[in-house]
Amino acid sequence: MSEMNSRERRRRKKKQRKIAITVMGILIVLLAAAAFYVTLQAKKNQGGDESSVSREASSESLASSSSGSNQTSSQSPVSSAGSSGSSAASAGSATGSAASPAASSVSDSAVSGTSVQTETVSLTEDEKYTGDLILINADQAYDFERNASSIDLKNIRESQSFSYPVGKEEFQVAGRVLSSLDAMIAACDQAMGTSYTGISSAYRTKEYQQQVWDDAVKTYGESYAEKYVAVPGFSEHHTGLAVDLGIFYDDGSEGSFSESDNAVWMKDNSWHYGFIRRYAEDKQAITKISNEAWHFRYVGVPHAAYMYANNLCLEEYLDYLKNNTSQDAPLSVTCDTGTFSIFYTADKTIRKPEGVYELSGDNSSGYIVTIAV
Numbered sequence: 001m002s003e004m005n006s007r008e009r010r011r012r013k014k015k016q017r018k019i020a021i022t023v024m025g026i027l028i029v030l031l032a033a034a035a036f037y038v039t040l041q042a043k044k045n046q047g048g049d050e051s052s053v054s055r056e057a058s059s060e061s062l063a064s065s066s067s068g069s070n071q072t073s074s075q076s077p078v079s080s081a082g083s084s085g086s087s088a089a090s091a092g093s094a095t096g097s098a099a100s101p102a103a104s105s106v107s108d109s110a111v112s113g114t115s116v117q118t119e120t121v122s123l124t125e126d127e128k129y130t131g132d133l134i135l136i137n138a139d140q141a142y143d144f145e146r147n148a149s150s151i152d153l154k155n156i157r158e159s160q161s162f163s164y165p166v167g168k169e170e171f172q173v174a175g176r177v178l179s180s181l182d183a184m185i186a187a188c189d190q191a192m193g194t195s196y197t198g199i200s201s202a203y204r205t206k207e208y209q210q211q212v213w214d215d216a217v218k219t220y221g222e223s224y225a226e227k228y229v230a231v232p233g234f235s236e237h238h239t240g241l242a243v244d245l246g247i248f249y250d251d252g253s254e255g256s257f258s259e260s261d262n263a264v265w266m267k268d269n270s271w272h273y274g275f276i277r278r279y280a281e282d283k284q285a286i287t288k289i290s291n292e293a294w295h296f297r298y299v300g301v302p303h304a305a306y307m308y309a310n311n312l313c314l315e316e317y318l319d320y321l322k323n324n325t326s327q328d329a330p331l332s333v334t335c336d337t338g339t340f341s342i343f344y345t346a347d348k349t350i351r352k353p354e355g356v357y358e359l360s361g362d363n364s365s366g367y368i369v370t371i372a373v
C-alpha cells in the first residue's frame with residue numbers, strides 16, 4: 001500500500017514538474033516576443049538607423065551599384081570611372097555607393113510616422129570656406145581671413161614625430177595633418193628601404209607664392225609658370241594641407257622625386273593617410289595644372305580612399321557629391337578607418353547627424369558632412 005502511495009506521489013510530482021516546465025516555456029516565449037516588440041519599436045523611433053542598415057546592404061563596388069540604383073546623373077564622372085576603373089576599386093579597399101532613393105524614403109516614413117523631435121544643426125557662412133575639402137584652383141581663391149583662426153600652423157621640423165628631411169627650417173603645415181604626414185613618410189621610406197623622403201615645400205603665404213611665381217617666370221618663362229605655379233591667392237599651399245615631397249640625400253644634395261620609386265609608392269598609397277596626389281596627368285584639363293608627381297594634398301582618409309579607388313580628382317569628387325548625394329541619400333564609403341556616410345548640402349540647416357561627424361566647406365556653394373557610422 002505504502003509502495004503504491006509513494007509511486008502515486010512520484011507520478012503526481014512528475015506531472016507537476018511537467019506542468020511547471022510547460023508554464024515556464026510559455027512564459028519564456030512570451031517574454032521573448034515582448035522583447036522583440038520593444039526592440040522593433042525602438043528601431044522604428046530612430047528612423048536613421050534603418051536607413052543605415054539598408055545603406056550598408058547596398059554598399060558594394062561602385063561599378064555594380066551605378067547600374068542598379070536610380071541615380072539621376074548618368075553623366076556623372078563616377079559612373080564612367082566606375083565602369084572603366086573597376087580594377088582600381090577592387091584593388092583599393094574603398095568602395096561606396098549612394099543610397100538608393102527607395103531606401104531613404106523608407107526611413108522618411110518611419111520618422112514621420114512618430115512624433116520624434118528632430119534636432120538640427122546650423123551651418124555658418126564661414127564654414128563654407130574652411131575645412132579639409134575646400135577646393136582651391138584657378139577659379140577659387142583661398143580665403144585667408146576665414147581660415148586664420150583654424151589653420152593652426154605647426155613647424156614641421158620642431159613638431160615631426162621622427163627626423164625626416166625638411167627643405168627649410170621654417171616650413172609649416174596645418175597642425176591637424178602633421179601626424180598623418182609623419183606616418184605617410186615613415187611608411188614610404190620603410191616600404192622602399194630608403195630614409196630620404198622629405199618635404200621640399202609646405203605652407204606658403206600669399207607673399208611667398210608671389211615670390212615663387214616671380215622666380216618661375218624669371219627662370220623658366222611665363223608659360224612654364226602658368227603650367228606649374230598657381231597664381232598667388234589661388235595656391236593649395238596657402239591651406240597648410242598641401243606639401244611637395246622631395247628626395248634629400250645625406251650629402252646634402254637633392255634627387256628627383258618624380259623619377260623616384262618613392263613617387264610611385266606615394267601615388268598608390270597616400271590615400272591610406274588621407275592624402276591625394278592632387279595633379280595627375282589625366283586630369284590636367286580639369287585641374288589646369290600639369291602633372292605633378294610631388295604635390296600631395298590632405299583631404300581625410302574616406303575621401304582620399306574614394307577618390308583613389310574611382311580615379312577622381314578633387315574637382316570631380318566634389319561635383320559628384322554635389323550632384324548625387326543628400327542627407328537622405330549619402331555616399332557610403334568603407335575604408336581603413338571605418339565606414340562613413342558622406343553628403344553634400346547647400347542648406348544652412350541640417351538634421352543633427354547621429355554619431356561623430358566632420359564638416360567642411362567646398363569653398364564656393366555648400367558643405368560636405370562626413371559621419372562615422
Ligand SMILES: [Zn+2]
Pocket residue numbers: 201237242243244294295296
Ligand atoms: Zn605643390
